[in-house]
Amino acid sequence: MRALAAALAVALLPAAATAADPPRVATADGLGTLLVSFPGAPDAGEVHAAIGRFGEPRAVAPEAGIWSVRAPADAGLRDRVLRAPGVRSAEWSLVRRVDERARQAQAPAAPAAPLPLTPVGPPTDEYYANGRQWSLFPPATTWGVDLTGTPARPRIAILDSGIDSTHPEWSGPASPLVAPYSAWTRRQSAEDWGRTGHGTHVAGIAAAPINGIGVVGVAPGARGVAEVMPVQISDRDGYSTDETMIRGIRWAVRNGAKVVNISAGGVGSSPAFQRVVDWAFSSGALTVVSVGNDGQDYGAVNYPAGYRGVLGVAAQCSGAVTAPDCPTPYGLARFSNRNPSVDVVAPGADIISSVPPWVRQGMVSPGYAVKEGTSMAAPFVAGVAALVFAANPGATPSQVLRQIKNTATDMGPRGRDASTGHGLVNPRAAVTLPLPVDDPHEANSDIAAVRRVAAIVPPATLSAFIDVDDDPVDVYPVTVRAGQVLRMSARSSSARLRISYWPPGTRTITSGRPAATTRRASGAPSLAVTASRSGRGYVVVRAAAGRGAYRLILRRSR
Numbered sequence: 001m002r003a004l005a006a007a008l009a010v011a012l013l014p015a016a017a018t019a020a021d022p023p024r025v026a027t028a029d030g031l032g033t034l035l036v037s038f039p040g041a042p043d044a045g046e047v048h049a050a051i052g053r054f055g056e057p058r059a060v061a062p063e064a065g066i067w068s069v070r071a072p073a074d075a076g077l078r079d080r081v082l083r084a085p086g087v088r089s090a091e092w093s094l095v096r097r098v099d100e101r102a103r104q105a106q107a108p109a110a111p112a113a114p115l116p117l118t119p120v121g122p123p124t125d126e127y128y129a130n131g132r133q134w135s136l137f138p139p140a141t142t143w144g145v146d147l148t149g150t151p152a153r154p155r156i157a158i159l160d161s162g163i164d165s166t167h168p169e170w171s172g173p174a175s176p177l178v179a180p181y182s183a184w185t186r187r188q189s190a191e192d193w194g195r196t197g198h199g200t201h202v203a204g205i206a207a208a209p210i211n212g213i214g215v216v217g218v219a220p221g222a223r224g225v226a227e228v229m230p231v232q233i234s235d236r237d238g239y240s241t242d243e244t245m246i247r248g249i250r251w252a253v254r255n256g257a258k259v260v261n262i263s264a265g266g267v268g269s270s271p272a273f274q275r276v277v278d279w280a281f282s283s284g285a286l287t288v289v290s291v292g293n294d295g296q297d298y299g300a301v302n303y304p305a306g307y308r309g310v311l312g313v314a315a316q317c318s319g320a321v322t323a324p325d326c327p328t329p330y331g332l333a334r335f336s337n338r339n340p341s342v343d344v345v346a347p348g349a350d351i352i353s354s355v356p357p358w359v360r361q362g363m364v365s366p367g368y369a370v371k372e373g374t375s376m377a378a379p380f381v382a383g384v385a386a387l388v389f390a391a392n393p394g395a396t397p398s399q400v401l402r403q404i405k406n407t408a409t410d411m412g413p414r415g416r417d418a419s420t421g422h423g424l425v426n427p428r429a430a431v432t433l434p435l436p437v438d439d440p441h442e443a444n445s446d447i448a449a450v451r452r453v454a455a456i457v458p459p460a461t462l463s464a465f466i467d468v469d470d471d472p473v474d475v476y477p478v479t480v481r482a483g484q485v486l487r488m489s490a491r492s493s494s495a496r497l498r499i500s501y502w503p504p505g506t507r508t509i510t511s512g513r514p515a516a517t518t519r520r521a522s523g524a525p526s527l528a529v530t531a532s533r534s535g536r537g538y539v540v541v542r543a544a545a546g547r548g549a550y551r552l553i554l555r556r557s558r
């Protein structure tokens with residue numbers, strides 16, 4: 001197993017952190033991993049019958065119908081697998097990379113202008129008490145230790161290089177670490193093996209315990225109260241693949257994580273990965289992802305940040321002006337990607353947190369170092385998400401996702417923009433304001449996501465939420481009979497909608513054409529269609545503009 005990691009690391013060698021590296025297939029010994037998705041959740045026998053001739057199928061996330069085959073990475077194979085019966089999608093597992101910035105060799109940035117020390121209550125943890133953790137104090141944030149008081153906080157899974165369980169923040173009988181797992185070795189152990197201690201650093205930002213030493217996390221971990229799950233998905237050099245990430249997400253969700261942090265990404269997307277994100281969302285877990293450090297205006301979208309239903313996080317600067325990264329105090333870091341994957345901004349430059357003892361780069365004292373990157377911003381938001389879940393028992397990922405976006409403080413151009421999304425995350429508002437109503441049908445952006453949802457039998461009236469930027473498509477399975485007239489209408493006061501109808505047998509609404517669609521988008525579209533076939537049809541509501549609640553009314557003749 002170590003050999004696998006070593007072989008992969010070698011194969012991936014071009015490690016230069018150039019902007020927007022092209023998509024790269026993760027290969028070792030000329031073999032690649034083809035991620036294959038099926039409708040529903042077929043069993044091993046069915047999968048073997050479909051694709052066994054291409055290689056031994058391996059379960060990756062069978063609950064979401066995701067399997068893989070290892071095979072020679074040649075272009076023709078994917079096409080052949082795609083033609084196999086029942087296969088919905090097939091893509092090579094691509095390489096991802098942690099979103100930590102390599103700090104320049106020059107002297108570390110001048111320390112931030114000393115922050116006025118606010119008397120903040122109990123934590124005596126050194127770097128909190130002396131104000132070094134600027135990201136937890138005004139004017140950067142509205143976070144306060146009082147927001148962490150709710151006793152039961154959900155498990156946060158840190159999908160990364162692992163967490164150093166011998167570190168004073170993470171060791172001893174009070175250690176909050178639970179259910180460690182390595183998607184590389186498949187063992188239930190996830191010691192940080194990263195050369196930069198990336199995972200231990202990310203974990204500290206989200207959840208370092210209040211224990212009188214070192215640093216304080218946004219949602220401080222504590223055994224039995226706010227637990228932290230180390231899931232190893234990256235190799236020693238910070239590289240990961242779609243397959244290891246999907247295995248990591250599966251482990252996290254099956255072991256009770258409510259928040260999944262991924263501080264890594266790369267270009268190139270996959271329907272199979274989207275499906276796993278949807279499955280995690282429907283299973284009650286919110287995925288928080290860094291948007292990447294390529295720093296390009298409207299540059300290529302990185303994944304998993306770009307998938308629907310994940311919270312994409314960009315990086316905020318501290319009060320210290322460090323050209324060229326941070327020309328504006330508390331502004332957006334120049335390295336932070338600017339594109340539609342950005343949902344919110346959080347502190348991501350000059351961030352001190354825990355690291356394993358061998359890490360020297362950026363070291364402030366043994367076991368503590370400063371890093372920067374959107375990698376550091378994502379776990380801040382993961383911590384906020386955990387606090388929102390804690391303050392609202394029973395909250396769904398859809399509610400927590402929208403709460404964090406709705407309560408963010410606008411930055412840059414007015415309203416949502418591609419550089420800063422909805423703005424700077426506002427922990428106090430997110431934790432203390434009432435949650436938005438649930439969007440109970442999510443995740444429902446394509447047919448695969450609603451595969452296990454019972455079909456609606458008209459007449460029925462549904463309430464849901466839609467957003468042209470973040471949640472533009474809702475799919476509803478509906479029972480129809482040949483010859484029946486199905487009448488669909490929607491009402492929204494804030495979004496312009498379009499309705500379409502797709503007949504039984506449709507596999508995806510991302511290609512092909514609907515059987516019928518409204519001509520124009522409006523606040524009150526309606527559509528009638530005579531079903532030509534009986535079975536499970538699909539009513540699709542799309543937002544052409546705006547966002548907000550809507551009602552969908554379904555009726556049928558006879």
Ligand SMILES: [Ca+2]
Binds near residue numbers: 215
């Ligand atoms: Ca601490």
Ligand SMILES: [Ca+2]
Binds near residue numbers: 411412416420
């Ligand atoms: Ca804005």
Ligand SMILES: [Ca+2]
Binds near residue numbers: 439464465471
């Ligand atoms: Ca929706």
